[in-house]
Amino acid sequence: SSELTQDPAVSVALGQTVRITCQGDSLRSYFASWYQQKPGQAPVFVIYGKNNRPSGIPDRFSGSSSGNTASLTITGAQAEDEADYYCNSRDSSGNHQVFGTGTKVTVL
Amino acid sequence: QVQLVQSGAEVKKPGASVKVSCKASGYTFTSYYMHWVRQAPGQGLEWMGIINPSGGSTNYAQKFQGRVTMTRDTSTRTVYMQLSSLRSEDTAIYYCARDYDYGDSGAFDIWGQGTMVTVSS
Numbered sequence: 405s406s407e408l409t410q411d412p413a414v415s416v417a418l419g420q421t422v423r424i425t426c427q428g429d430s431l432r433s434y435f436a437s438w439y440q441q442k443p444g445q446a447p448v449f450v451i452y453g454k455n456n457r458p459s460g461i462p463d464r465f466s467g468s469s470s471g472n473t474a475s476l477t478i479t480g481a482q483a484e485d486e487a488d489y490y491c492n493s494r495d496s497s498g499n500h501q502v503f504g505t506g507t508k509v510t511v512l
Numbered sequence: 513q514v515q516l517v518q519s520g521a522e523v524k525k526p527g528a529s530v531k532v533s534c535k536a537s538g539y540t541f542t543s544y545y546m547h548w549v550r551q552a553p554g555q556g557l558e559w560m561g562i563i564n565p566s567g568g569s570t571n572y573a574q575k576f577q578g579r580v581t582m583t584r585d586t587s588t589r590t591v592y593m594q595l596s597s598l599r600s601e602d603t604a605i606y607y608c609a610r611d612y613d614y615g616d617s618g619a620f621d622i623w624g625q626g627t628m629v630t631v632s633s
Contacts (some may be wrong), residue, residue, distance in 0.1 A: 437612075439557075446607060446623040447557065453614055458621060490557050493617055500573055501547065501618055503557040509624035 407495050415510040416481045424476045426491030426504045434494045436474035438467060442487045450489075451476055451482075453462035478509070486511045514538035516608050516624035523630045529596040532627045534608030541589040542566040545611035547620055548582060548593045550604040558604075562611065563591055598631045605629075 408428040416422035418508055430461070435454065439447035449458050451467035466480045478485055491504035519533040534546065548560040561572035563582040571606045591608060605626040612621035612623045 433616075435615070435617040437617065439620070445526075445611075446626050447620075449612070449619065449621045452612065452619045453617070456614070492557075492559075492619065498616075499571065499604075501559040501562070503549075503559060506556040 407502050408491055408493060410489075410491060410504040410507045412505070413508040413510065415476070415512055417512050418483065419480055421477060422481055422509060423477045424478075424489050424491075424507045424509065426474045426476075426493075427472055428493065428496075428502075428504075429472055430494050430496045430498070430502070431469065431472050431474050433498070436467070436491045436493045438465075438474075438476045439490045439492065440485075440487045441490065447490065471487065481509075481511050483511050485509060514610075514622050516610065516622055518523045518606075518608060518624040520584045521628040523577075523632065524598050524601055526631055526633055528598050528631075529594055529611060530598060530629050531592055532596040532606050532608075532629070533590050533592050534624050535588065536565075536610070537589065540611075545613070546582075546591045547609045547611055548580075548609045549609055549620070551607070552560075552601070552604040552628075555604075560561070560593070560606075563589060598629075600631050603629065603631045 437452040441447040455467045466477045468475045489507045495502040517535045547562045561568045565584045584591045608624040609620035610622040612619040
């Protein structure tokens with residue numbers, strides 16, 4: 405079982421804001437990173453650290469963290485943002501990586 | 513550009529082994545650790561382990577200890593993941609992903625296209 409828990413699914417109206425959360429004890433010590441995965445494609449790296457976007461990722465994607473919870477926010481969601489989103493960090497031992505359970509984002 | 517290209521799909525019988533390759537290009541191969549991640553059909557991402565292409569050291573997820581072996585060939589800039597004693601639950605897409613070292617937390621910045629491994633009698 406995953407040590408990082410995400411809501412299974414969220415929906416957002418086109419142009420509105422959606423926040424995806426990731427909870428786990430290890431997030432008190434380590435940052436989360438976030439990945440977007442569309443059907444039939446490999447994951448894409450979208451956020452890491454406090455709130456950093458890799459090159460090419462739109463600035464409508466942002467990250468934050470508080471206590472044992474990391475969040476990914478999409479401000480002004482677009483149709484192309486419809487995808488599965490996974491968080492990732494270290495496990496509670498700090499020795500291994502672990503992924504969240506994943507959140508399916510639907511843009512209405 | 514930076515790229516990871518994986519080997520093609522495999523079909524294996526239960527009890528067999530599979531070896532998946534991941535060829536890197538566009539960067540200094542030995543400067544970045546490499547992870548392996550898998551995804552069963554309709555399921556989430558699962559971390560399997562990591563290899564240091566420079567020295568070859570590895571660190572495996574406990575779930576795969578004893579069944580997985582990660583190796584590298586620096587002359588061909590290729591990392592390999594071998595999984596033995598295959599069972600139907602190992603049917604999945606297997607990805608290699610380059611480690612992005614920005615501190616203690618770790619991340620995966622470049623992903624291979626994935627290799628489908630099907631285990632079926």
